[in-house]
Amino acid sequence: MAQYYNIDDIIMEEEIILVVFQVAANGVGLLDPSAETNSVEQGSKVELPFWLAQELHLRQAVAMNVLACFNQKTRKEIQADAACVDLRNRCPYFYELGCKIAPLVGDRTIGSFLLYTFSSRYKEVLSKAHSAAFAVAPKFLTLLTKEETHLYEAARSSMAAFKKWRTGGPRFERASILGIKRKPAN
Amino acid sequence: MAGQSDPHLSLFSAAEVEFLAEDETLEIVPNMKMDALNFICGDYGPFYPQITIEVPLWLAVALKKRGKCTIRPPQWMSVEKLTQVLEAERDSPREFQPLPFHYVEISRLLFDHARDDIPDMYMVRSLIEDIRNVRFHKVETGLETISARTHAVKLKNLSAMEVNIVRPFVVRTLQAFYKHDSPQMIQHPDRMANRQPQVADRGPRRDLRRR
Numbered sequence: 001m002a003q004y005y006n007i008d009d010i011i012m013e014e015e016i017i018l019v020v021f022q023v024a025a026n027g028v029g030l031l032d033p034s035a036e037t038n039s040v041e042q043g044s045k046v047e048l049p050f051w052l053a054q055e056l057h058l059r060q061a062v063a064m065n066v067l068a069c070f071n072q073k074t075r076k077e078i079q080a081d082a083a084c085v086d087l088r089n090r091c092p093y094f095y096e097l098g099c100k101i102a103p104l105v106g107d108r109t110i111g112s113f114l115l116y117t118f119s120s121r122y123k124e125v126l127s128k129a130h131s132a133a134f135a136v137a138p139k140f141l142t143l144l145t146k147e148e149t150h151l152y153e154a155a156r157s158s159m160a161a162f163k164k165w166r167t168g169g170p171r172f173e174r175a176s177i178l179g180i181k182r183k184p185a186n
Numbered sequence: 187m188a189g190q191s192d193p194h195l196s197l198f199s200a201a202e203v204e205f206l207a208e209d210e211t212l213e214i215v216p217n218m219k220m221d222a223l224n225f226i227c228g229d230y231g232p233f234y235p236q237i238t239i240e241v242p243l244w245l246a247v248a249l250k251k252r253g254k255c256t257i258r259p260p261q262w263m264s265v266e267k268l269t270q271v272l273e274a275e276r277d278s279p280r281e282f283q284p285l286p287f288h289y290v291e292i293s294r295l296l297f298d299h300a301r302d303d304i305p306d307m308y309m310v311r312s313l314i315e316d317i318r319n320v321r322f323h324k325v326e327t328g329l330e331t332i333s334a335r336t337h338a339v340k341l342k343n344l345s346a347m348e349v350n351i352v353r354p355f356v357v358r359t360l361q362a363f364y365k366h367d368s369p370q371m372i373q374h375p376d377r378m379a380n381r382q383p384q385v386a387d388r389g390p391r392r393d394l395r396r397r
Contacts, residue, residue, distance in 0.1 A: 099365065115366045122359065123330055130326060130351070147362065155355040162351050165200030168298060 008146060012093035012100075013051040019062040020045055050097070057104055064105050069094060070113070078117050083124035087145045094145045121148065130155045203350050204295070207288035208244040214255040215239075243292065247299050257300040262286060263293065265306050268313040275320045280328075282321055282343035290318065290347040318348075325352060332359060335367075 021040050025031075029038035032046045040046060048056070056062040068074075069091040077085050087094045095114055102110040126148060144152060198206075220233040223245075230241050238258065241249075249255040261267070262285065274283045286292065293314050301307055325341065325348065332339065339356055341349075 095362075095366065111366070118362065118366055122332070126359070128326065130322075130355070151355060151358050151362070154358055155352075158351050158354055162200055162347065165204070166294065168294075 008093070009096070012096045012146075013054075014049050015067075015091065015093060015097055016047045017050050017053045017067060018045060018065045019048050019053050019056070020065065021062050023061050025061070050100070054100075054104065064101070066105055067091070067097065067101065070098065070101075070110060075113060078113075078120075082117055082120035084143070086143045087148075088143060092146050095147050126151055126155075130159050198350050200347070200350070203288075203346050204291045207291035207346065208242065208247075208295070210243050210286070210288055210292060211240050212243060212246060212260050212292075213238050213240050213258040214246045214249065215258060216249070216255040218254050220254075243295060247295060250299050257296065257303045259296065259300075259304045260286070260292070262289070263296070263304065263310060265309050265313065268310060268317065272313055272317050272320070275317055275324075279324065282324065282341070284343050285317075285345060288346050289314070290345055321345075322348060322351075329356070329359075332356075332363070336360065336363065 021042055021044055024039060024042045026039045028040055031048065032040045032044055034044075046062075048062075053062060053064055057064055069087075074085070074090065091097060095118060098110050098114045121144075125144070141149065141152065215236060215238055216233040217235055218233065219235060222232045223230045227242075230245060231239060233239060233255075246255065246257050250257055262271075271283050271285065293311075296304060297307070297311060304310055321344075325344070328339075328341070329352070339360070
């Protein structure tokens, strides 16, 4: 509940998850594009956003499959070279979603997998965030998830502020509103 | 703290750190006679020509701007001392040399306002730049060693401006690592049945810098 107003959390919960309906549901045929009648059959695979899937899972109406971004293919890629995997393409909220899904799906390895991914990516990319030259930056930036970009921007902006201060300049800035000249009212 | 301009980032702006640095005292040599100045923060005693007196930096800069004094550069700002510090920084790859906490800000203010009072100004300036680069490089290599088992990061002898630069990044990194390493996330496969809360063993305490 602490994240109720957090905009990143809201957008993150919009991610699509593949679920299998355990019960038949009437009147929600919209959810399944292949349903002929206005109801969803038991055992049909439907794509739902995470917030809906979570609620239905708690009521034991659906069974959640593992997300596409946590499957074997991604895991192998990350074990090969974590820093070059384009996580933003697959799932920009990789870590957050993993933290939320891990207690719901019966998969205990997600936690350590996330930790491994984060620490290897941190070592390669983020620890050099402060002094990364501007030429190098765009190449890495497109690979990072939302949370990693957050970290990166923090380092970058504080370094830029320091450099700006160092080059000097007037201590007091004239308020911009004083520079506006009024047109004489005719 | 009241001085934070961007509370979301928990960052002091560079100008705010400079403002805090201006409380450091240094010596000036006035060239006029003036009575004692009484401020809320203290009294700065009657000024006689050619008699050295210790004042805070903000007062020294203000008097200098009005042409009423010359500033004596602090002890650590001589070419010999700075060369020594630079050599020591380059020789010890994991330790920082003790330097005044606000050396970056003090040196910048003195270069801007008291250029002619510092002997060998260009040499001193380039030395301080080199020292700053070497120290920041050490900070960055140290940052790479933060891993999941890090509780806290200890950096001895780091100056105010350097701390200010790395503060938001380090805080967020430690938070992210903590979130991923919490005991709920890393579960042993055979403990699925009974979910007792278990204190995670985080390993021995390890400092970023050796003592």
